[in-house]
Amino acid sequence: MFKAGDNEGKAGWAGILRYSWFVVGFACLCVAAIVFFRWRENRGIDREIEQKKAAKRAEEDRRTVEAMGGSRFEILSFYSSPPQIRRGDSAQLCYGVSNAKAVRLDPVVEPMWPSLGRCVNVSPRKDTTYTLTAEDAAGDTKTATVAIRVR
DSSP, X not given: OOOHHHHHHHHHHHHHHHHHHHHHHHHHHHHHHHHHHHHHXXXXXXXXXXXXXXXXXXXXXXXXXXHTTTTSOEEXXXXXXXXXXXXXXXXXXXXXXXXXXXXXXXXXXXXXXXXXXXXXXXXXXXXXEEEEEEEOTTSOEEEEXXXXXXX
């Protein structure tokens, strides 16, 4: 029933199957290495992108702080809206100061405090010039004025 060539055929396939596992294993290692190195490269690219985003945020934050006066003692803004009113109407006096310890308004309208942006309502009966005085921790002062015309 068995022929001499049949055993040799089975032995040939067994050898091929035995060595094919090495080829399959080597191919799996190559695929795993490619996936790993690509993952590592993408991770490096992601880090670079995050670093660039962080640097951009830091620069934007620095610009914002600088726009708000940074470490300087300064009156950033002082204006009225609108600059002219009818008798009996009201306007807003708006101010912004940086690094001030105290602020006051003359003529006195209401209690004032240092702020980067604050508005108070005023209702002058005649043309009035308001003076904002800001004082820092060292006792230095700065002033700004704004006039409201009443028709």
